[in-house]
Amino acid sequence: MATDVHRPVTGNPSGPDAAGHPRETATAVRVDGLTRAFDGRPVIDRLHLDVRAGEFVALLGRSGCGKSTLLRVLAGLDRDIEGTVLVPRRKAVAFQAPRLMPWKRVWRNVLLGLPGKPERARAEQALAEVGLGHRAQAWPKTLSGGEAQRASLARALVREPDLLLLDEPFGALDALTRVKAQRLVDELWQRRGCAVLLVTHDVEEAVLLADRVLVMDEGVIAHEQRIDLPRPRDIADPRFAALRAGLLERLGVEAPAVASPGTEAHAA
């Protein structure tokens, strides 16, 4: 898909170990004692979270567990909080819906909110990186679901974020487009080396992409699972299946009585 040669590739996607990122010790996110309550009912309750620079973290949880709220807090969209939250100045969000401004052409959408008067070439470069270089001039209404989501991703990446927040960005895509989009995110992350927080309800997706999978429950990080599998990861790998089964169990989904490999791995 995206074959971009503008910047040096850090970590070969096809290599055995691509998790070697610089700035191992630097912190991208520090959250301490974070509480966010809706009408007195805490959705996030004294939560603690650290994300290293360049780390890919996936956040799992049942719906309503507060994972999207946490992402909104980190994005700076929700400020009714108590506790300490440190995030990079340069951060970007890609939402579940692409949220492109329908009255702006795709390239203008990509440049929206950038300081100064950015060149169109900058947008085109970011669009080329997600394989959308030819659609820069299009109106958002003419994009397919996958294209719109990639444009949204380009809009996030053009800001050169130190932290990329992804709020179920593949949730609304069909299965084939989702697989492609997941690979694209994997590639982009390896190339950019930014920290990523991916909120998802798809256990397989989390295990496929993340260095570390967090399970959120009752307003705190209830479980943490390092994923040390080499990239690119293979769903058919028995270690992969074991990790997925363990996380599913954590989420309260029992493995089926007759376990068949390769079944859909969606948590409730």
Add this chain to the structure above:
Amino acid sequence: MSISHAPPPSTTPDISLEKTTSPAPPPAPDLVALVASSSRRTRVPRWLRRTTGPVLLLGLWQLLSATGVLAPDVLAPPGTIARVAGDLIEDGSLTTAMGVSLQRVAVGLLLGTLVGTGLALVSGLFRVGEDLVDASVQMLRTVPFVGLIPLFILWFGIGETPKIAVITLGVSFPLYLNVYAGIRGVDSQLIEAGESLGLSRWGLVRQVILPGALPGAMTGLRYSLGIAWLALVFAEQINADSGIGFLMVQARDFLRTDVIVVCLIVYAFLGLLADFVVRTLERLLLQWRPTFTGR
């Protein structure tokens, strides 16, 4: 149509591998060829189709006049109207009147647009503005603006001012209502996205809220143009020494129904022109809109 029967109860397990037991092949369904939409559509150009309606109306009018159903002193036949219109253009009275009327509408429309959108921005963008402005506007808009003409004459005299004031007033309300509704109708998800992209407050207004309110503003402009002509007719018929309305009042005094009809047709054409302007604006400004455009 075929009636489907429940499958006969079978003693074999759910998934039977024997498909040979089905009694008879199903009857062939009735096939219908789907016609491509391009060939279904008539080849008549759009403008011609749009003019068909008025032309038919004109034909009906001519027919009624020719058969004597319409007496000439009630409504003159189209031919007479055309001749009278030619005369009026020739002696310059119609063109002068049109110029004066157009200018009044233009100035009134401009002022009304400024007032209407200005107030809508204040109450749409700021909660304080909403509290201060909206209640008053909602209250005033129920007052029929035509009823204010006598008051305006007492306030502003009988010159151009009261006429323009009436048009301004009439134009302001529909614009206010629609721009305000447009601003408040902007998708909050897009505003949030704009915030997450680091847009400033003013950037958010300019890049997200105002473009999002544009469809509403266009609807408001459409209403406003209609009302502007209406207000013009009223204003020019109550006291005026120039303009199309004045021409009509004069014609009424001389019992010239033909001149009145000419003036009405001129109003209709100006209305058509205004509609064309808005349509063009919409095509240019709202081409991003993913909406149904008709078949």
